[in-house]
Amino acid sequence: MNRWMKVCATAVLLAGACSVAMAKQPWVVEFRLEKWQTMHFNSDNAAARHLTVVKKLGCEAEKHQHNGHYDVRYRCPNWKQMTLATDDEAHQWVHWLKIVGFETAHEH
Numbered sequence: 001m002n003r004w005m006k007v008c009a010t011a012v013l014l015a016g017a018c019s020v021a022m023a024k025q026p027w028v029v030e031f032r033l034e035k036w037q038t039m040h041f042n043s044d045n046a047a048a049r050h051l052t053v054v055k056k057l058g059c060e061a062e063k064h065q066h067n068g069h070y071d072v073r074y075r076c077p078n079w080k081q082m083t084l085a086t087d088d089e090a091h092q093w094v095h096w097l098k099i100v101g102f103e104t105a106h107e108h
Contacts, residue, residue: 026083026085027083027084027085027087027106028082028083028084028106029081029084029093029094029097030079030104031057031081031102031103031104031105032079032080032102033059033074033075033076033077033101033102034075034077036073037101038071038073039071039072040071041069041070041071041072042068042069042070043070044070046070048063050100051063051074054072054076054100057082059074059075059076060074060075060076061073062074079105090106091106094106
């Protein structure tokens with residue numbers, strides 16, 4: 001095998017290894033919510049789901065019922081992060097986190 005063919009074969013192998021590594025790359029989303037945020041829910045189930053999610057994210061959270069609705073109050077004053085399998089999944093989380101009041105950071 002001549003030198004040029006060896007260089008090409010090495011490049012092909014490296015490109016394949018890089019694409020596999022990139023496909024398996026974990027995607028990180030950082031988030032925080034310094035001040036208390038309150039969301040109102042008409043359904044106890046919806047409030048409970050939201051409470052569960054923010055608690056699983058490591059946030060302080062509480063649920064209260066009054067005047068015919070439910071409040072979920074939460075905050076996460078220190079930066080936390082989650083690792084996701086795909087960039088698309090990371091962007092979906094960034095979108096949701098922003099909607100519910102969090103600051104986010106996600107870089108490529």
